[in-house]
Amino acid sequence: MRVMAQMAMVMNLDKCIGCHTCSVTCKQAWTNRTGVEYVWFNNVETRPGIGYPRTYEDQDRWRGGWVRTRRGRLKLRAGGRLSKLAHIFSNPTLPEIHDYYEPWTYDYDVLLSSPQGEHTPVARPKSLLTGDDMKITWSANWDDNLGGAGETMADDPVLASMSTQVKAEFEQTFMFYLPRICEHCLNPSCVASCPSGAMYKRVEDGIVLVDQDKCRGWRMCVTGCPYKKVYFNHKTGKAEKCTMCYPRLEVGLPTVCSETCVGRLRYLGLVLYDEEKVLEAASVEDEHALLDAQRSVFLDPHDPEVVAAARAADIPQDWIDAAQRSPIWRLISEYQVALPLHPEYRTMPMVWYIPPLSPVVDVVSGSGADGEDAPTLFAAIDRLRIPLEYLAGLFTAGDVEPVREVLQRLAAMRAHMRNVNLGVEQDERIAAAVGMDAEEMEAMYRLLAIAKYEDRYVIPVAHAEVARDLEEIATGCSLETEGGPGMGGAGPFGSSSGRPMRASVETFHALRHRQQADQAPAGDGTPERVNLLNWDGNGAPAGMFPPAPGEPGYGEGPGTPDEAHR
Amino acid sequence: MTPTDTLLWVALPYAVAAVFVVGHVWRYRYDQFGWTTRSSQVYENRLLRWGSPMFHLGILMVIAGHVVGLLVPRTWLEAIGIDEHAYHLGATWMGTAAAVLTIAGLVILIYRRRMVGPVFLATTRSDKLMYVVLAATLGFGTAATVLYQVFGAAYDYRGSISPWIRSLLTFQPQPALMSDVPLMFQLHVLSALVLFAIWPFTRLVHVFSAPVGYLFRPYVVYRSRDRASGSSRAVRPGWERVERPGARPRL
Numbered sequence: 001m002r003v004m005a006q007m008a009m010v011m012n013l014d015k016c017i018g019c020h021t022c023s024v025t026c027k028q029a030w031t032n033r034t035g036v037e038y039v040w041f042n043n044v045e046t047r048p049g050i051g052y053p054r055t056y057e058d059q060d061r062w063r064g065g066w067v068r069t070r071r072g073r074l075k076l077r078a079g080g081r082l083s084k085l086a087h088i089f090s091n092p093t094l095p096e097i098h099d100y101y102e103p104w105t106y107d108y109d110v111l112l113s114s115p116q117g118e119h120t121p122v123a124r125p126k127s128l129l130t131g132d133d134m135k136i137t138w139s140a141n142w143d144d145n146l147g148g149a150g151e152t153m154a155d156d157p158v159l160a161s162m163s164t165q166v167k168a169e170f171e172q173t174f175m176f177y178l179p180r181i182c183e184h185c186l187n188p189s190c191v192a193s194c195p196s197g198a199m200y201k202r203v204e205d206g207i208v209l210v211d212q213d214k215c216r217g218w219r220m221c222v223t224g225c226p227y228k229k230v231y232f233n234h235k236t237g238k239a240e241k242c243t244m245c246y247p248r249l250e251v252g253l254p255t256v257c258s259e260t261c262v263g264r265l266r267y268l269g270l271v272l273y274d275e276e277k278v279l280e281a282a283s284v285e286d287e288h289a290l291l292d293a294q295r296s297v298f299l300d301p302h303d304p305e306v307v308a309a310a311r312a313a314d315i316p317q318d319w320i321d322a323a324q325r326s327p328i329w330r331l332i333s334e335y336q337v338a339l340p341l342h343p344e345y346r347t348m349p350m351v352w353y354i355p356p357l358s359p360v361v362d363v364v365s366g367s368g369a370d371g372e373d374a375p376t377l378f379a380a381i382d383r384l385r386i387p388l389e390y391l392a393g394l395f396t397a398g399d400v401e402p403v404r405e406v407l408q409r410l411a412a413m414r415a416h417m418r419n420v421n422l423g424v425e426q427d428e429r430i431a432a433a434v435g436m437d438a439e440e441m442e443a444m445y446r447l448l449a450i451a452k453y454e455d456r457y458v459i460p461v462a463h464a465e466v467a468r469d470l471e472e473i474a475t476g477c478s479l480e481t482e483g484g485p486g487m488g489g490a491g492p493f494g495s496s497s498g499r500p501m502r503a504s505v506e507t508f509h510a511l512r513h514r515q516q517a518d519q520a521p522a523g524d525g526t527p528e529r530v531n532l533l534n535w536d537g538n539g540a541p542a543g544m545f546p547p548a549p550g551e552p553g554y555g556e557g558p559g560t561p562d563e564a565h566r
Numbered sequence: 567m568t569p570t571d572t573l574l575w576v577a578l579p580y581a582v583a584a585v586f587v588v589g590h591v592w593r594y595r596y597d598q599f600g601w602t603t604r605s606s607q608v609y610e611n612r613l614l615r616w617g618s619p620m621f622h623l624g625i626l627m628v629i630a631g632h633v634v635g636l637l638v639p640r641t642w643l644e645a646i647g648i649d650e651h652a653y654h655l656g657a658t659w660m661g662t663a664a665a666v667l668t669i670a671g672l673v674i675l676i677y678r679r680r681m682v683g684p685v686f687l688a689t690t691r692s693d694k695l696m697y698v699v700l701a702a703t704l705g706f707g708t709a710a711t712v713l714y715q716v717f718g719a720a721y722d723y724r725g726s727i728s729p730w731i732r733s734l735l736t737f738q739p740q741p742a743l744m745s746d747v748p749l750m751f752q753l754h755v756l757s758a759l760v761l762f763a764i765w766p767f768t769r770l771v772h773v774f775s776a777p778v779g780y781l782f783r784p785y786v787v788y789r790s791r792d793r794a795s796g797s798s799r800a801v802r803p804g805w806e807r808v809e810r811p812g813a814r815p816r817l
Contacts, residue, residue, distance in 0.1 A: 081781050088777075089622040090607065090615045097608045097684075129609065130683035192785035195777030200789040211789075213598035216775045217605050234688065237604035462791070 002275040003299060003310040005319055006186065006206035006350055007249060007268065007459075008328045009258070010338045011179055012448060013356040014410070015265035018145065018177040020044050022257035022266075026181075029256045030243070035235025037103035037128050040140050041242035042257045044179045048390065049143045050155045053099040056228040057157040057342065063093045064226030065189050065345030066282065074283050074346060076189055078223045084195060093223045097234065101138045103128040146175050158393040174359030174387045178394070179265075181257060182229040182242035183341065183349030184208050186273065186297065187282045190241075193224025199239070204462070205270075206350065207244045215239050226345040250462035264451050269326030269458040270319060271350070272299040272310060282346045288399040290343040297348070298333055301326065322460035327447060328352075335436075335444050337406050339395035354448070355395055355403055357410040359387040374415035374430045381407045409434045413448070416441045567742045574756065575741035579734050582763045589766025590774065603772040609684040613674055621671025627664035628707075631657065636728045637735075653724075658715045665708045672701060696768040699761045706754035713750060721748060727755065 026042040043052050056062060063078035078084070078093055097103075106123040114121035127134040143152055153159065184201075188208050191199040198214035199221055201207070210221075210230070217237040221230040230241045245255035249268075253259065258266040274297055281293035299306040301323040310320050323329065331338040331354065338352035357377075364380045365371035381388065381404060388407070392400045412434040419426055420442070431441045447455055530544045547554045594601065607614050634643075635657055643653060676697060679685050714721035730743040744752065765771070 076785075085777065085780065089619045090611070092615070094607055094611065096611055130687060132683065188786060191787055194787075195780040196775065197777075197779060197783055197787050200787040203788050203790045205791075215602065216772060216777070217602035218777060219605055219607065232605070232608050234606070234608050234684075236599070237602035238599075 001299075001306075001309050003272055003306065003313045003315060004206065004275045005204065005310075005315055005323065006271045006273055007184070007244060008206075008271045008332075008350040008352070009181070009244075009255075010267040010328055010331045010352045010354065012263075012265040012267070012354040012451075013176055013178065014354065014358050015263040016044070016177040016179060016356075017263050018044055018046065019262050020141070021260050021262050022179055023140075025256050025260040026242075029245075031240075033235075034128075035233040036231065036240060038097055038100045038140075039231040039233075039240065041229070041231075042179065042181045043140055044177050045141075046144050046146055047176055047178045047394070048153055048156045048159050049146070049149070050152050050157075052140045053095050053228050054138075055155055055157055056095075057226075058160075059226055059345070061093070062095065062226070062228065063223060064228065065224075065347055066187070068283055068285065068346065072283055072285065074187075074279065076192060076224060077226075078193065078220075084193065084220050088195065088218055088220075091219055091223055094219055094232075095222065095228065097129065098138075101140055101142070102134060104134055104136060158390060161393055161398070162389055174362070174390075176356045176359060178341075178353070179257070180227065180229070180341070181255075181351060182208060182244070183227055183347065183351045184242075184244060185350060186278045186294075186348035187346065188225075189345070189347050190221040190225040190230045193220040194218070194239075195220055199230075202246075205246075205249070207246050207249075208241070209243060209246070210239045210241055212236075212238055212240075226342065226347065227349070249459055252459050252461040254457040254459060258457065264456065267327040267331060267447075267456050269328040270301075270323040270460065271326060271328050271332070272301050272306060272315075272320075272323050273297045274299055278348060282348050287344045287397040290346065291339065291396055291399070291402055294340060294343060294348050295333060295336075298329070300333070301329060316460075319460045322458050325458045327455060327458060330444075330447060335409065335440070337409055337444070337448075339402060339406060341394060342397070343395075344397035353395060354410070355391045355406055357407050357414070360384055360407065360411070361414075372414050372418040374412055374427075374433070377411035377415065378408055378433070381411060405434070409436070409444075412436070413441055413445055417445050417449075567745065571741040571745050574752075575730065575744040576734075576739040578756075578759055579739075582759045586762045586765060590771065593766050593771060601771055601775065602769070604688075604769045606679075606685045606688055609688070610678060610682045613678040613682070617671045617674030617678060619671070620667050621675055624664050624666075624668030624671055627660070628668055631661050631664060635724065636731050639728075639732070640724050654715070654720055658711065658720075661711055662716065665704070665711065669704055669708060672704065676701070692764075692768045696761075696764060696770060699757060699764060703754065703757040703761050706750055706757055710748070710750035710754050714748060721751070723747070723751060727751060 023040055023042050023044055027040060030041055031037075031039045040052065045051050051057060056064075059065060059077060065077055066074045067077045069075055076084075079087070104125045104127050107126050108123050110121050111123050125134055125136050126132065143149060146153070184207055186206070188199075188201060191201060191208060194215075195218045196214055196216045198211045198216070200209060200211065202209060215238040217232075217239075219232050219239065221239050221241075222228070222232055224230070230239050232238075233240050245253075245257075248255060248259075254266075254268050258268055277297050281297045282290075284290060284293045299309075301307070301310075301320065307320055310323075311317070328338075332352055337354050339355060340349045340352050342349070360377065360380050361371045363384060364376060369376050369380075371377070388400050388403055389398075391403045392398050396402045412430050416427075416430045416438065419430075426438060428438065431438050436444075446452075530541050535541065535544075607618075640650075640653075648656075679689055679693075679697070710721075726743045726747050730740060733740040733743070744755075747755075
């Protein structure tokens, strides 16, 4: 047994309202730079839908992930090592930028500089690739809320694998939102595809990263990832991907997408797993067995043997404690309500989803029946084959049974908590019907419905004794664009060449302190400098305004307190 | 032997070699982030799918041909039974085939670079310079082959250019060998020297990161956070911040 820790995420799809706040904040934080205009590390898809990039789930076309050979070994679907090198001059299955969408901006200057006239000036869309006028025909989220579904939706690879009768009916049937980030897989095919060895999985927390200094732009990782969550920065010629906001995680803050999630549907925490069993589990023959195989790789953090092995593997005690409190472990293994996205890609993804019960509830309530009655819901889950089969296509390689079990648990929780809240007599059979008891059911309810901040995010900080090493590069300073106010800009060999700048870990510490403090940090009234970039609007820190007449320090001007008073 | 000969066939090659080697070492240490193929495949694939493999396979054949023709002495080849006639036939026909492949690929790539909007916009000045020098080198080389080897009387460069290169490599330069070489070959050599001189400062550096190691490493790479924060994070000597004695620690 070789214990490793993995930072993982679970998303509760019932709570997703499709507001795209996660996508927008992520983009603001990480991909608001030239070269990655078309890149969304986090995107929210309406399902059924064809996704971003278009039809990325069609692996016959895009060749991502692993396949099992007849002899029971795993090989990359896009071809092994020699085949990769043979295709290095032109990757046959690389998505073009138009498979994502052509990024654009608007000619806003027209609005300001047009002379007064009869007609209102129009800011026309301009392509960010060519600078020319363009017609916007697609974007990262063109089919939001099934918009234009009649045109495109037949191309949804998950629908395509279902019967034609389903396809005809889906639009009246249901829809839900699927937020996606990098899966930070246990068996990452992007890492395996990288000819330079620039992509790696961090030993400490399993986050998959691209070493920007080592990447040589061979772009095999883009093909290798079946979720198409590695992107090619067309300005720098390097691969970029979701970093799980590791500079934030290292100081105990949740990722930007989690922190800003309006529905509070994301959970972050550690999972302990046995690294030696990963390959075996990813290679099981039956695709329907992959879910259980992956569950069996995870280790019970309360098991004394596992704890001893974790200590032996140099996992710090506070990380083991965090693994024991992890909401991920509870949702995946204890309550078994979370499912992986497309386990059939055999990458062992580590962002799991609680499938939505709401399509079923909506139908039941819409028909005038009681949407919180357990028998009614159970019957409806069985009867509504279409959502069930579609969800199975996403989360269980087409096996309906695990999805049914999860939905039944969620339905049972609904019915049980209705009884609790109404103060009527408890019906023990509801919980028992899904293999749980009342206590477990209420604990699951607290985690899923109440979802306190501390319960959703159990993030152990990276160890302070290595603080110096934590001064990692971020993918770049957002101010550091060409002509921007930052220090960098184009180096001598194209964009951002030369040495990277350091992202300071202190900024994150200061930010966390301010966010978690009850009040604005108290000052002693002496004038000092205030960094407005760190100011969160929370009160007026000392030194923000010059002292009023009569206050200490009046008229002295900004200086260090050492010189002024101390 | 004139001073011009010494300059062109001794001083220049050694200066270029120095720039080539030192330039690469410097670039590798200074500019890991800029060391990339700068692929433009995401913009356009239909032309690249043909042009790029044609050019790259062609140029690899060209390089292999040059190694055999320039670095391997005639006597070695004769020892394994390749006489002058066999060599000439092989070199001329395979060389011509490689040249056709390379130049056709390059024409497609240059056409694509000029005509496909996003690709043209992503073209830097260093790219343009590199394309000119590269095309000139290929053009002169092909012209020399066609004029002298295919239609001419088979110029014996293995009696002049090849020994000159080997004399440079053994640090006993013999510039006299080059003075009577036909102009087309001289131009080819000179433009190649210019290409080598600008090489470390262009995208051509990607040649030296051909990922051979991929064949021998395990698929999934694990790396520790400690190691990940190695080389490039270090503050460059001379660029440490000024700390005023007695000042508050910077936050």
